[in-house]
Structures are given as structure tokens and as C-alpha cells.
Amino acid sequence: MPSEWVFLVICLIPMASGGTTAPPLSASPIVFARNLFRVLNEENPPKNMMVSPAAARSAMTLVFMGAGGKSMEELRSKLILGAANKTEIAKQNMETWIDECSCAKKGVILKLVTRLYVNSEDKIRPEFNTKAMDFFNAQVDPLNYLQPEDAVKKVNKWLEKQTFYTVRNLFTPEDINPDSSVMLVSSLFFRAKWAKIFPVENTKVDDFWINPRQRMELPMMQQIGQFRYGESKKLKSQILQIPFEKSNITLMIILPTDIDGLPKLEEKLGLVDLNEVAAKSLLKEVDVTVPKFRIECEVDLKVPMQKLGINRIFEPDQADLSGLFADKTPQRISEARHKLFLNVTETGCETAPETKDIKPEVIKDNPDRKVFKADRPFVFAIRNKKNVYFVGHFSKP
Numbered sequence: 001m002p003s004e005w006v007f008l009v010i011c012l013i014p015m016a017s018g019g020t021t022a023p024p025l026s027a028s029p030i031v032f033a034r035n036l037f038r039v040l041n042e043e044n045p046p047k048n049m050m051v052s053p054a055a056a057r058s059a060m061t062l063v064f065m066g067a068g069g070k071s072m073e074e075l076r077s078k079l080i081l082g083a084a085n086k087t088e089i090a091k092q093n094m095e096t097w098i099d100e101c102s103c104a105k106k107g108v109i110l111k112l113v114t115r116l117y118v119n120s121e122d123k124i125r126p127e128f129n130t131k132a133m134d135f136f137n138a139q140v141d142p143l144n145y146l147q148p149e150d151a152v153k154k155v156n157k158w159l160e161k162q163t164f165y166t167v168r169n170l171f172t173p174e175d176i177n178p179d180s181s182v183m184l185v186s187s188l189f190f191r192a193k194w195a196k197i198f199p200v201e202n203t204k205v206d207d208f209w210i211n212p213r214q215r216m217e218l219p220m221m222q223q224i225g226q227f228r229y230g231e232s233k234k235l236k237s238q239i240l241q242i243p244f245e246k247s248n249i250t251l252m253i254i255l256p257t258d259i260d261g262l263p264k265l266e267e268k269l270g271l272v273d274l275n276e277v278a279a280k281s282l283l284k285e286v287d288v289t290v291p292k293f294r295i296e297c298e299v300d301l302k303v304p305m306q307k308l309g310i311n312r313i314f315e316p317d318q319a320d321l322s323g324l325f326a327d328k329t330p331q332r333i334s335e336a337r338h339k340l341f342l343n344v345t346e347t348g349c350e351t352a353p354e355t356k357d358i359k360p361e362v363i364k365d366n367p368d369r370k371v372f373k374a375d376r377p378f379v380f381a382i383r384n385k386k387n388v389y390f391v392g393h394f395s396k397p
């Protein structure tokens, strides 16, 4: 019997809780983010890494919509979705994204789109399709898996357009074979300007310490201003939040005091959530130096999901996708990929360069001014109180 395959792919761009008391449901995205970051760090050798917990959770929640039986209950528990029925959970998912997606000209653009590609021969339950469209900005589209070249072209073209041409050729024809049944492709696009941009003339090439013995030169942006800043003895780190224009979303950087302090910091972050860390920072005058950086990475989400205890949906003899397919066939999710791209510049993240001149501000002397210089490996997160859109670490230019 030919087995059916389901591909889950998440592009661009972030369980059970560790404690004994259940967190309030509103905290679930934050707890999920912490858990996902923890298992990814167990996995990864020390290289640049980034994940979108918000996009991963949303895409897996769409899989939950199509799951049945024990597969569904496992997803409910590990994604911390609570006890509500599917319709309610779909609504909650939509509300998280609507709240934050102010797709206006100004402010943050945060756009999550999802598409399900199905083999044109498979029958999909119509009620699944309705939910996908209404609550997940997702759509089911038939593909001819017997023509992988054409199928791949179609998927890649759609993805390029959704990501404003930052993600190209994610799939190759080898990713599609006649045994495939569904590809779930989802993309989170983020574009935002800093509330106060870094003057381009302040950017200078400076040392970035990869480890105590090795340094590399890197363009560093600099400005002095009011920022939320904190020092944590527990994390042995400085904390800084750089706000984006017209938004509650900030880039938070957690900078270890020691050049080689990243592994210890990440171990501790497995036990503390990012809202607790953010609460430690208060408005202060800070002299900020951070590198211009760019991260592009691909994470196989299947492994971290399995580490979080989501197993059944990936297993040929256990997966139950009866909420998705009209006919009973052995189906499972065989791939879960996560492709992300982040470009941090003087103007913000993945934004066009600012052309207008900015007058240099006159900065008065301030003996209390804090110095925050991110010239060694650090953890960063693009987040607000309700969700973690990206989290990762930058350890090497």
C-alpha cells in the first residue's frame, strides 16, 4: 500500500511546561517559545540560529485542525492549546495574528500566510478547507505530483511573491514525489523600522569576538538614546530592548558578560521565559553598539517537535489526519522545515535604506549613561508580551 506523505514547511521569518502548575493560556505562546528554543539549542552546534515559535505554533495548530484521535490530543497538549474545541482554537489563532498584523505603510508588517498543496487525486474534507481559509489565512491548492518540475515551480513562485522575493527556490523537484500527498507551506514575513534609526555615519567596522581568542571585523551601528536596559546577575548578562516604530514589538538582545557565556546563558533561558527577562529592563540612557547582521537558516522542525513530544503525527502507523482527508488512508507528516531570513540594518529589519538626512543630535554628558556593546555572541528575540515572533542567537559574522 503506498503510504501518504505530508510535508510541512515553514519559511521566513520561533509542550509541557517545566513547572508543575499550568500557566494561564494567554502565556502559552511564550512558554511554547521557551520550550522550542531550549530543544533547538540542545540540538545545534554553536552557529547562528533562529526560529519563529509563533509561526511554528500556528502551522502546527493548522495540523491540529486536520488531526484526529490521539494525534490530535498529543498536539493539543504539546502546543498548549487548552481544552477548547477546534473552532474556538482556530479563532484564538486568528486573533493572535490580527492583533499584531498592522499591515499599514508605517509600523510593523507581520504577515503569516499558509498554503496546503495536495495531490490532485486526494479528497480533502470541505470543512477543513473552510477553517483553513477563515482562520489561518491558508488555502488548499491541488498539485500534480507526477509532474514535480511544474509542481515545484508553482510552489516556489507563490512563496517568492508572499515573501516579497526574499525566499527563492526553497523547493527542488526532489522534494516532491508521487508518494507525497500534502505540502503545508507557510511563510512569516517581517519588516519593521526602528523607532529611532541608527545614523549611517556612526556605523564603523569594529571587532566582534567569536571566542576569547578569535575576533572578526564587522560593521557596528551606534547611537545614544533612551532604551529599556537591564543587568541580570542570574543570567550574567546585559539586556537591551530596541523598539520598532509604532509597535509594541521590540528587538531584545541578551548579551552575556563573558565572551564565551552564550551556552550557559541559553541553559538558563530554558528555565526563564522572555517576558520575565524583559521585565528586568527599565528606561535608561544607553550608548548602544550592535552589529549589522544577517541570518539565513533552515531548521528541520520535525526533530524539535519530536523532542517536545509531538510524535504520532510523524509516524506512519500512528498518525491520524482524519480531519483533513475525506478517505481513510495511512497519512503522516514526513517533513517539517522552517526557513528564515533576517536582515538587521540601521533603519530596521529588512527595510529599504533611509535616504533622508538625519541631523546628529547633541548629546549631553551623562555619567549614568550605560554602555551596551554587542561585540560577542548574544541571544536576540523579536517579540512582545504576547508572542515571540523570532528568537535565536548570533555567534559568528
Ligand SMILES: *[C@@H]1O[C@H](CO)[C@@H](O)[C@H](O)[C@H]1NC(C)=O
Pocket (backbone or CB within 6 Å): 085, 087, 088
Ligand atoms: C465550540 O465551543 C463554543 C464555545 O464554547 C461553542 O459555542 C460552539 O458551539 C462549540 N462548537 C462545537 C462544534 O462544538
Ligand SMILES: *[C@@H]1O[C@H](CO)[C@@H](O)[C@H](O)[C@H]1NC(C)=O
Pocket (backbone or CB within 6 Å): 246, 247, 248
Ligand atoms: C501597545 O500596547 C498598548 C497596551 O497594551 C496598547 O494600548 C497600544 O495600542 C499598543 N500599541 C500598538 C502600536 O500596538
Ligand SMILES: *[C@@H]1O[C@H](CO)[C@@H](O)[C@H](O)[C@H]1NC(C)=O
Pocket (backbone or CB within 6 Å): 294, 343, 344, 345, 350, 351, 352, 353
Ligand atoms: C539588507 O538590507 C539592506 C538595507 O535595505 C540592503 O542594502 C541589503 O542588500 C540587505 N541584504 C540582503 C542580503 O538582502
